[in-house]
Amino acid sequence: MSEAAKPAADIHAYLAELEDIPGTRVYTAARARKGYHINQFAMSLMKGENRERFKADERAYLDEWPISEEAKAALLKRDYNTLLDLGGNVYFLSKLFSTDGLSFAEAVSTMTDMTFPEYRDMMLKGGRSPEGNRSIKGGY
Amino acid sequence: MARLTAGVGSSHVPLLGVAVDQGKTGDDYFGPIFAGYEWTREWEKAEKPDVVILVYNDHASAFDMKIVPTFAIGCGERYKPADEGWGPRKVPDVEGHADLAWHIAQSLILDDFDMTIINEMDVDHGLTVPLSMMFGQPETWPVKVVPLAVNVVTYPVPSGNRCWALGEAIARAVASFPEDINVQIWGTGGMSHQLQGPRAGLLNREWDNKFLDMLESDSDAARWIPHIEYLRETGSEGIEMVMWLIMRGALGKKVKTLHRHYHIPCSNTAIGHIVLEPAD
Ligand SMILES: [Fe+2]
Numbered sequence: 001m002s003e004a005a006k007p008a009a010d011i012h013a014y015l016a017e018l019e020d021i022p023g024t025r026v027y028t029a030a031r032a033r034k035g036y037h038i039n040q041f042a043m044s045l046m047k048g049e050n051r052e053r054f055k056a057d058e059r060a061y062l063d064e065w066p067i068s069e070e071a072k073a074a075l076l077k078r079d080y081n082t083l084l085d086l087g088g089n090v091y092f093l094s095k096l097f098s099t100d101g102l103s104f105a106e107a108v109s110t111m112t113d114m115t116f117p118e119y120r121d122m123m124l125k126g127g128r129s130p131e132g133n134r135s136i137k138g139g140y
Numbered sequence: 141m142a143r144l145t146a147g148v149g150s151s152h153v154p155l156l157g158v159a160v161d162q163g164k165t166g167d168d169y170f171g172p173i174f175a176g177y178e179w180t181r182e183w184e185k186a187e188k189p190d191v192v193i194l195v196y197n198d199h200a201s202a203f204d205m206k207i208v209p210t211f212a213i214g215c216g217e218r219y220k221p222a223d224e225g226w227g228p229r230k231v232p233d234v235e236g237h238a239d240l241a242w243h244i245a246q247s248l249i250l251d252d253f254d255m256t257i258i259n260e261m262d263v264d265h266g267l268t269v270p271l272s273m274m275f276g277q278p279e280t281w282p283v284k285v286v287p288l289a290v291n292v293v294t295y296p297v298p299s300g301n302r303c304w305a306l307g308e309a310i311a312r313a314v315a316s317f318p319e320d321i322n323v324q325i326w327g328t329g330g331m332s333h334q335l336q337g338p339r340a341g342l343l344n345r346e347w348d349n350k351f352l353d354m355l356e357s358d359s360d361a362a363r364w365i366p367h368i369e370y371l372r373e374t375g376s377e378g379i380e381m382v383m384w385l386i387m388r389g390a391l392g393k394k395v396k397t398l399h400r401h402y403h404i405p406c407s408n409t410a411i412g413h414i415v416l417e418p419a420d
Binding site for chain 1 (some may be wrong): 155200201204205206222225226234293294296298335336338339340341342343344347367368371374376402404405407410
């Protein structure tokens with residue numbers, strides 16, 4: 001089959017499926033657009049001087065960014081699930097975890113309904129099962 | 141001519157780097173993980189590859205959201221370990237192989253792969269952790285590295301088929317490089333893990349091992365696994381496994397398995413490791 005004969009992927013079906021996973025926000029183009037400044041803000045914390053300024057006055061530092069009030073509130077509260085909804089991506093948000101001195105696993109556990117010790121225990125026992133966690137519509 | 145002699149798959153969890161850097165590789169938690177790499181360390185000492193084409197992804201270290209290249213190849217002379225928020229890892233700088241990298245970049249572009257070329261960047265745990273797993277803590281890394289960075293963060297990430305085909309094209313490019321050097325290709329990342337949302341912590345031993353079985357087989361069926369299957373079965377970050385397909389695609393139809401290792405958990409992640417040799 002030549003390249004030209006290959007049928008185009010159905011982008012609408014592709015994107016719809018990405019929204020069908022329980023408890024998951026796939027970092028789609030739509031989220032990347034929406035969360036652009038949240039992620040760029042988080043990225044700025046890679047620099048020591050920015051971390052210092054942020055820690056000294058979080059609100060003032062956030063006000064330098066074109067981020068919605070809702071996102072600023074979620075950042076101040078470290079409400080990571082809301083930040084995912086607003087287009088934050090975990091690799092960028094991890095700059096905020098590390099500014100807070102949190103391990104990746106501990107920060108990740110705050111997005112689940114478990115405490116960190118409970119989460120750690122689940123991981124030691126083999127992690128969360130995919131059973132029942134694969135599809136919202138399908139329920140499998 | 142250059143010889144592509146082996147492919148290695150490996151997880152690149154940052155905590156493994158911490159374990160190496162803090163001397164914890166023998167403790168109860170990390171011991172079983174590192175034990176599965178001992179065979180490979182000895183094998184690498186005997187193999188003495190000149191260059192590793194190291195397929196990995198940047199985790200918001202060298203790249204931010206300003207520019208998101210799907211496939212990017214490092215053509216620089218050297219790369220520094222990135223500061224990922226705690227100061228750079230105290231590991232040696234990574235020496236590039238600019239001659240081979242530019243040769244591969246040019247060949248790939250002529251072979252219809254529109255690569256992004258990187259002359260300068262820092263490299264994060266995605267690249268330095270696999271080096272630590274395979275080589276321990278040397279003064280200087282015993283190989284030169286051609287970094288090949290893949291976008292596996294912003295969707296759509298490249299399809300499995302495209303990754304496999306890129307591997308095939310890399311093999312052709314290596315085969316036409318005029319120096320007689322020993323080249324390996326490593327695919328890194330994975331295996332199952334999810335680092336976000338209420339479903340975080342998902343692991344899937346069964347699926348991961350089925351994937352390893354597929355890589356060992358003569359079939360190229362793994363190239364057709366759709367993104368949604370990785371996402372549903374192996375967690376949102378399990379998609380990193382498409383990078384292993386670049387490695388596998390480069391090895392040709394038949395491979396021989398030299399070594400295989402699997403362990404759960406390391407932090408949020410299932411650890412997988414495989415060493416394959418082309419057997420066509
Ligand atoms: Fe990764």
